[in-house]
Amino acid sequence: MSLERSDVEKIAHLARLAIDRDAVPQYARDLSNILGLVEQMNRVDTDDIKPLAHPLDAVQRLRADRVTETDERDRFQSIAPAVEAHLYLVPKVIE
Amino acid sequence: MEWETVIGLEIHVQLATQSKIFSGAATAYGAPPNTQACAVDLAFPGVLPVLNEAAVRMAVKFGLAVNANVARRSVFARKNYFYPDLPKGYQISQYELPVVEHGTLEVQLGDNESKTIGITRAHLEEDAGKSLHEDFHGLTGIDLNRAGTPLLEIVSEPDMRSAAEAAAYMKKIHTLVRYLEISDGNMQEGSFRCDANVSVRPRGQATFGTRAEIKNLNSFRYIERAINHEIERQIALIEGGGTVIQETRLYDSAADETRPMRSKEQANDYRYFPDPDLLPVEISEEFIEQVRQTLPELPDEKRGRFVYEYGLTPYEAGVLTASRELADFFEATEKTSGGDAKLSANWVTGELLGALNKYGLDVTQSPVTAAMLGGMIRRIADNTISGKLAKQVFEAMWNGEGDADAVIAAKGLTQVTDTAAIEQVIDEVMQQNPEQLAAYRSGKDKLFGFFVGQVMKATQGKANPGQVNDILKKKLSG
Known part of the structure; x- marks a missing residue:
């Protein structure tokens, strides 16, 4: 599978990455090689292999449903770029 | 062309935990902005x-x-997607x-009609934070x-075929999560939210039409x-020669219409992958059994029991079991009433629900x-008051004038069941209305109601209605 220029641009946009336009063909080649490796792996017979969701052979520990965090709003907001009425301010998303 | 509608629902239920799903911050509704957003929630x-x-237990x-x-x-x-909340x-x-x-979930559609709706997954x-788009100098405020x-x-599976079926399913899920005490189901506070996938197809066609998500x-x-x-x-669009496009639409209740969401609000390619920060969760048979014990x-079980145990109609049982609290109220009423289930059901579904509704x-x-x-x-039941007087008693109790016995005593509402007293009133009424009496006796049966009204008026509504009817019938016919 080989990626087109438009695929690379789309992926970059989804990840909010700014990429150098001239570097796009190189990215397309590199990413296509990775997909080639995935294709190669897909050909391996894995019928008897249990699907792996995590490389560690362990199970999620659960925590008791208790409130353990205290309000530290002032500390968190002291390093925020903009705050008003105790809200974090961000550029408008909906035009 | 005859069209068939296909609907599937996605319902988001906020779980009634004390703390968040992945952090120890509180989940209480209505706290001042950002006071319950800890370092984990803020990423x-x-x-x-x-x-x-x-x-996990609630799921x-x-x-x-x-x-x-x-x-x-x-x-x-x-x-994966980017949004400031x-x-x-x-x-x-x-x-x-x-x-x-x-x-699967069985949904009642009418008195004797039900339908099984499939639940694909849960x-x-x-949840995400909240964006406040009021004017912050052209910026957006975020409360996390x-x-x-x-x-x-x-x-759900795309099993619903009308808006009414979709609403019935949504109500049933709402009732269920509240019975299970896994959510308060408060829709004003956003604890229970619903999106609908809607498409239409010519009746008889096997494949689904293109759906829009509302x-x-x-x-x-x-x-x-x-x-x-x-x-x-969608039907107007297709019949006009157009095609439905797969998109997300927002319902605007003020304009009573759906409109497409703007492009930036549209869903992106989410690129799901297993979260490396969380190990797989193992749910043991023992854990499941433990949860089963708490069901x-x-x-549905309660509704069935109300029908056979109390002799209620499926409709009454359905109304009374719509919430666990209402069902408990009915059962407590029935018990204190001395076992009069029918009358208890009538009063709870009638007068009580009416008053609750009226005052929100x-x-x-x-x-x-x-x-x-x-x-x-x-x-x-013991004939102290008639059903009619009971309405006055109910109103007085609602207004905080004490329990039934106190109201009956204070207002002198005891029903008149003394036959001689009722006969005397009837005689007086007949004497005072000779023309109506003559008309009745010459065949104007409809005047019977007039006489009942006069007797009730003369006794301030306290005469036992059954006795009034019986005695009047005898006396009027001469």
Whole structure:
């Protein structure tokens, strides 16, 4: 599978990455090689292999449903770029 | 052309935990902005999520209640998208191995009609924060108190064929999660939210039409209206030669229409992958059994029991079991009334629900308690008061004038059951209305009601209506 220029641009946009336009063909080649490796792996017979969701052979520990965090709003907001009425301010998303 | 509608619902239920799904911050509604958003919720570098056991327990409880498969092994995944109310840049959700799969729910559509709706899956995920688009000098304000609140997303099969069926299913899920005490179901506060996937196809066609997703259906009233509007829109579009495009539409309740969401609000390619910060969750048989022991009597079981145990109609039983609190109220009323189920059901579904509705109160806030209502019904059953006087007693109890016996004593509302006294009143009424009497006796039967009215008026409504009827009939016929 080989990626087109438009695929690379789309992926970059989804990840909010700014990429150098001239570097796009190189990215397309590199990413296509990775997909080639995935294709190669897909050909391996894995019928008897249990699907792996995590490389560690362990199970999620659960925590008791208790409130353990205290309000530290002032500390968190002291390093925020903009705050008003105790809200974090961000550029408008909906035009 | 005859069209068939196909509807599937996605319902987001906020789980009633004390703390968030992956952090120890509080989930209480209405706290000052950002006071319940900790470092994990804010996605500070280096923080790690730790799963809340109560959220898993509640998801399992729901799964058992809809006879679903509860996964022994469940995995969390990252759903990637950028939005300022989602600080991590991804939502922790579930994709391939949700906690709950393949359930069913029976939905009542009429007195004797029901339909089984399939539940594809129910998975755990975290809620996002809230964006406030008021004017902050062209900026948006973000409150992250809600970020990380546990959600159970319940996805139905595309089994519903009308807006009414969709509303009935939504109500049933609402009733169920409240019975299970896994959510308060408060729609005003956003604890229970619904999106609908709607498509139409020519009747008889096997494949589905293209669907539109309608977001923001946060009341039972709106869901039917919004879906019906969407159905009309799609049919008009196709019949006019157009095609439905797959898109997300928002229901605007003020304009009573759906409109497409703007492009930036549209769903992106989410690029799900297993979250490396969370290990697979193992749910043991023992854990599932433990949860099973905590299941209450479910709405359908209770409804069935109300029919056979109390002799109620399926309709009455349905109304009374719509919430656990109302069902409990009825049972307590019936008990104090001395076992008069029919009368108790009538008063709870009639006068009580009417008054609660009128004042916008919940049954738990009723000024007339079950003990008070049951006590009043006992006085109807033992003939102290008539049903008509009982309405006055009910109103007085509602207004805080004490229990039934106190009201009856204070207002002198005891029913007149003394035959001689009633006969005397009837004689007087007949004497005072000779013309009507003559007319009645010459065949104007309709005047019977007039005489009943006069007798009741003369006794201030206290005469026993059954006795008045019997005695009047005899006396009038001469």
